[in-house]
Amino acid sequence: MLKINDLHASVEDKAILRGINLHVKPGEVHAIMGPNGSGKSTLASVVAGKEEYEVQSGEILLDGENIDELSAEERAHKGVFLSFQYPVEIPGVSVTNFMKTAINETRKAQGLKEMPANEMLKMIRQKSELLEIDRKFLSRSLNEGFSGGEKKRNEIFQMAMLEPKLAILDETDSGLDIDALRIVANGVNKLKSEDNAVIVITHYQRLLDYIVPDFVHVLYEGRIVKSGTKELAHELEAKGYDWIKEEVGV
Amino acid sequence: MSKYTEDDLREELKTKEYEYGFYTDIESETFPVGLNEDIVRAISKKKEEPEWMTEWRLEAFRSWQEMIEPEWANVHYEKPDFQAISYYSAPNSKPKYDSLDEVDPELLATFEKLGISLDEQKKLAGVAMDVVVDSVSVATTFKKTLAEKGIIFCSISEAIQEHPELVKKYIGTVVPQKDNFYAALNSAVFSDGSFCYIPKGVRCPMELSTYFRINQAGTGQFERTLVIADEGSYVSYLEGCTAPSRDENQLHAAVVELIALDDAEIKYSTVQNWFPGDADGKGGVFNFVTKRGLCEKNAKISWTQVETGSAVTWKYPSCVLKGDNSVGEFYSIAVTNNYQQADTGTKMVHLGNNTKSTIISKGISAGKSQNSYRGLVQVSSRAENARNFSQCDSLLMGNLCGAHTFPYIEANNKTAKIEHEATTSKIGEDQIFYCNQRGIDTEKAIALIVNGFSKEVLNKLPMEFAVEAQKLLEISLEGSVG
Ligand SMILES: Nc1ncnc2c1ncn2[C@@H]1O[C@H](COP(=O)(O)OP(=O)(O)O)[C@@H](O)[C@H]1O
Ligand SMILES: [Mg+2]
Numbered sequence: 198m199l200k201i202n203d204l205h206a207s208v209e210d211k212a213i214l215r216g217i218n219l220h221v222k223p224g225e226v227h228a229i230m231g232p233n234g235s236g237k238s239t240l241a242s243v244v245a246g247k248e249e250y251e252v253q254s255g256e257i258l259l260d261g262e263n264i265d266e267l268s269a270e271e272r273a274h275k276g277v278f279l280s281f282q283y284p285v286e287i288p289g290v291s292v293t294n295f296m297k298t299a300i301n302e303t304r305k306a307q308g309l310k311e312m313p314a315n316e317m318l319k320m321i322r323q324k325s326e327l328l329e330i331d332r333k334f335l336s337r338s339l340n341e342g343f344s345g346g347e348k349k350r351n352e353i354f355q356m357a358m359l360e361p362k363l364a365i366l367d368e369t370d371s372g373l374d375i376d377a378l379r380i381v382a383n384g385v386n387k388l389k390s391e392d393n394a395v396i397v398i399t400h401y402q403r404l405l406d407y408i409v410p411d412f413v414h415v416l417y418e419g420r421i422v423k424s425g426t427k428e429l430a431h432e433l434e435a436k437g438y439d440w441i442k443e444e445v446g447v
Numbered sequence: 448m449s450k451y452t453e454d455d456l457r458e459e460l461k462t463k464e465y466e467y468g469f470y471t472d473i474e475s476e477t478f479p480v481g482l483n484e485d486i487v488r489a490i491s492k493k494k495e496e497p498e499w500m501t502e503w504r505l506e507a508f509r510s511w512q513e514m515i516e517p518e519w520a521n522v523h524y525e526k527p528d529f530q531a532i533s534y535y536s537a538p539n540s541k542p543k544y545d546s547l548d549e550v551d552p553e554l555l556a557t558f559e560k561l562g563i564s565l566d567e568q569k570k571l572a573g574v575a576m577d578v579v580v581d582s583v584s585v586a587t588t589f590k591k592t593l594a595e596k597g598i599i600f601c602s603i604s605e606a607i608q609e610h611p612e613l614v615k616k617y618i619g620t621v622v623p624q625k626d627n628f629y630a631a632l633n634s635a636v637f638s639d640g641s642f643c644y645i646p647k648g649v650r651c652p653m654e655l656s657t658y659f660r661i662n663q664a665g666t667g668q669f670e671r672t673l674v675i676a677d678e679g680s681y682v683s684y685l686e687g688c689t690a691p692s693r694d695e696n697q698l699h700a701a702v703v704e705l706i707a708l709d710d711a712e713i714k715y716s717t718v719q720n721w722f723p724g725d726a727d728g729k730g731g732v733f734n735f736v737t738k739r740g741l742c743e744k745n746a747k748i749s750w751t752q753v754e755t756g757s758a759v760t761w762k763y764p765s766c767v768l769k770g771d772n773s774v775g776e777f778y779s780i781a782v783t784n785n786y787q788q789a790d791t792g793t794k795m796v797h798l799g800n801n802t803k804s805t806i807i808s809k810g811i812s813a814g815k816s817q818n819s820y821r822g823l824v825q826v827s828s829r830a831e832n833a834r835n836f837s838q839c840d841s842l843l844m845g846n847l848c849g850a851h852t853f854p855y856i857e858a859n860n861k862t863a864k865i866e867h868e869a870t871t872s873k874i875g876e877d878q879i880f881y882c883n884q885r886g887i888d889t890e891k892a893i894a895l896i897v898n899g900f901s902k903e904v905l906n907k908l909p910m911e912f913a914v915e916a917q918k919l920l921e922i923s924l925e926g927s928v929g
Contacts, residue, residue: 245884247880248880249876269880269883270889273885281884285878285881287881287899288899289900290896298895299886338899
């Protein structure tokens with residue numbers, strides 16, 4: 198589904214990603230861990246198509262197609278979803294209105310008609326139940342005055358609504374208390390299928406108890422320096438990152 | 448018949464030519480350029496006005512001659528040569544084009560986006576149309592519904608003929624002839640405009656809309672509007688049209704006077720979309736408007752405006768809260784793009800006790816435009832317990848535009864409570880990327896953010912108008928980022 202080959206990317210002439218290789222197949226869950234500043238969010242943004250990041254070399258293939266030239270919205274239309282580490286506020290635009298716009302813009306790009314209102318309402322009801330979201334919440338301005346946890350839950354609600362092929366969850370666990378974490382993880386698991394894939398970016402192994410990864414990668418200074426199975430996450434939790442730094446000789 | 452709503456009317460209008468015959472037909476050549484007492488007299492004569500009206504105009508003209516054009520507003524433009532303008536020309540009844548193919552495709556594309564029907568497009572662009580002979584029925588239905596309630600809604604020229612006592616009693620009482628330079632000019636030469644009277648205790652059953660009085664085309668330059676809501680009555684009045692108005696007249700100086708007698712309420716909504724000039728700032732309308740309302744006891748006046756057009760806008764819809772417990776409101780969205788300049792805001796003058804005013808102003812600047820809010824809250828020494836809340840928010844798009852806020856407060860009574868809040872924000876790249884990531888392209892993302900920003904004001908517009916205004920905001924800002 199997603200294939201990243203020797204990807205180098207920079208921002209403001211500063212090299213951040215320095216040769217990433219990653220292969221995610223349909224049905225898989227990958228976890229990316231690593232210390233602060235190692236480039237995890239940058240990788241997510243580059244895959245999602247944020248323009249201020251410049252791809253120097255390498256390629257990103259989605260279902261075999263090089264998406265380097267595609268805009269962020271075109272990638273979204275092809276099923277790429279990013280749950281933001283820091284979701285932005287859009288005052289005066291309700292969650293519902295935002296979702297309606299997002300869904301219909303995506304449908305338009307796919308040559309479909311707008312989703313009928315009753316279908317939309319039904320979907321909103323189902324997905325908000327899945328994530329135990331109070332419906333009143335959906336008429337509030339997007340992320341404005343939301344707590345950290347509410348923002349993250351709202352990101353996953355959007356994911357549920359958009360049903361992406363590839364979801365990248367960037368530190369979705371930070372800001373969530375243990376109950377919310379369980380609800381959100383449960384939601385993600387229910388949305389999981391043989392046809393989609395999830396990349397979970399996290400610092401903590403905690404989330405991975407709920408969303409169990411098939412593979413765990415350690416990102417350090419812009420490179421994936423170690424890959425393994427979920428045991429690697431336990432090991433990192435127990436020993437921190439220093440041993441990895443030593444092992445890779447930096 | 449009593450259930451006949453504006454929607455019904457709109458429905459009928461779709462199939463019929465909306466020529467209401469509100470216009471007293473004037474067969475006329477255009478007057479020679481220039482302005483003097485003879486021209487003022489000639490205008491009055493053309494309109495077969497009574498002597499007192501001619502005198503009133505002349506008084507205004509004499510004051511105007513003594514006045515100088517104001518320069519305090521934060522706008523810069525080449526002053527019009529008032530002697531190079533023709534002050535009277537017959538309403539433009541001759542079609543400009545024979546078919547839509549001859550009309551500027553850009554204009555048509557805009558009509559398309561606004562969802563304006565083909566017939567309306569022709570009408571607005573000035574294309575010849577087949578005249579539907581029995582169009583009279585629409586006008587009759589509309590007028591009959593109003594007449595049953597004793598409501599008068601007609602052109603000001605007609606009102607001067609048919610209801611001289613009302614016009615004489617109220618014209619110039621809220622905006623005196625010598626109020627300011629442009630008001631004086633308007634008083635001397637006003638070509639036409641609307642008149643509306645709601646009798647005591649009557650709730651006007653439909654929105655009164657100048658949109659249906661399509662005679663605007665030729666009379667827009669010096670429009671004069673007078674709305675009188677008698678005791679305990681209510682009216683919602685819609686002015687303007689979302690369709691872009693291209694006009695050869697560069698200078699527009701309208702006057703609107705509202706009178707809300709005891710316990711009456713007037714809602715006055717405007718969507719203004721005059722030609723703003725091209726992307727380089729060439730052409731475009733200068734819009735110098737004086738709008739003011741007077742509230743008697745327990746009366747309420749709300750001004751709601753969406754301003755997207757004009758090269759230069761100078762406009763301060765105001766409320767004089769004369770009666771005790773009266774309420775004034777001002778809700779405004781002003782968009783400037785390219786080289787547009789807007790200096791707009793309001794004046795709330797608190798004279799009565801327990802008077803209340805609310806000001807919500809949303810300025811959106813893009814391109815190289817300048818957008819200024821100028822507001823005065825004045826509390827007289829005799830006004831006990833006056834309250835005002837003002838909120839002025841500015842949204843900037845890009846680095847080349849400007850937003851300015853000039854709030855003036857003159858509180859002469861210690862019991863006054865005045866609150867002022869102001870914010871300035873910028874559409875951030877992060878907001879755009881967030882939307883893009885959800886499949887929303889940049890243009891649509893901006894529209895979404897701008898609509899969110901303007902929501903408090905859009906919500907004050909009548910539903911139909913709000914939807915149109917929303918589309919208009921989108922179009923006005925197209926291509927402004929990216
Ligand atoms: N827009 C940007 N401008 C400048 N530096 C940036 C920008 N985005 C990220 N960086 C830098 O890139 C590095 C990686 O950041 P990030 O991808 O956010 O790391 P992580 O998510 O792993 O904590 C950091 O040193 C950060 O300061
Ligand atoms: Mg990060």
